[in-house]
Amino acid sequence: MAKGRGGYPRGGGRARGGGGNQMDQLMRQAQQMQEELAKAQEEAAEMTAESTAGGGVVRAVVSGSHQVIELEINPDVVDAEDVEMLQDLISAAINDAMRQLDEKVEARMSQVTGGNLNIPGF
Numbered sequence: 662m663a664k665g666r667g668g669y670p671r672g673g674g675r676a677r678g679g680g681g682n683q684m685d686q687l688m689r690q691a692q693q694m695q696e697e698l699a700k701a702q703e704e705a706a707e708m709t710a711e712s713t714a715g716g717g718v719v720r721a722v723v724s725g726s727h728q729v730i731e732l733e734i735n736p737d738v739v740d741a742e743d744v745e746m747l748q749d750l751i752s753a754a755i756n757d758a759m760r761q762l763d764e765k766v767e768a769r770m771s772q773v774t775g776g777n778l779n780i781p782g783f
Contacts, residue, residue: 697773705769710762714754719747721754723762729755 706725713720718738722731732755738747 694773698770701769701773705766708762708765708769710758710765712754712757712761714750714757719750719754721751721758723755723758725762725766727759727762 708725709722709730711720711722711731715738718735720731720733721729724730732751734747734751738750740747
């Protein structure tokens with residue numbers, strides 16, 4: 662084997678035949694995916710989801726960080742004798758908005774990863 666400067670085999674110690682090239686390509690793909698994931702995470706943080714319950718008498722909007730940012734309750738649905746129904750409507754609206762948000766985020770991340778990481782050998 663021919664030696665380059667410093668007594669190391671030429672090519673930085675990598676076997677010839679493209680093995681190093683494949684690794685370089687894999688590293689570039691991983692870096693690109695990492696950058697795209699970071700961008701997708703920023704986009705996800707800015708997403709919102711909205712849901713209603715009870716035919717629209719309760720409306721909830723949640724942020725990408727899973728915080729309730731809006732909650733509207735139609736005054737006609739407020740009944741001191743049936744607070745439990747109002748609580749159920751609020752919970753239903755918020756839970757559905759959270760589910761919608763999670764689906765949006767998952768869909769965006771799947772665009773980046775193609776549904777999986779698809780890394781050879783793993």
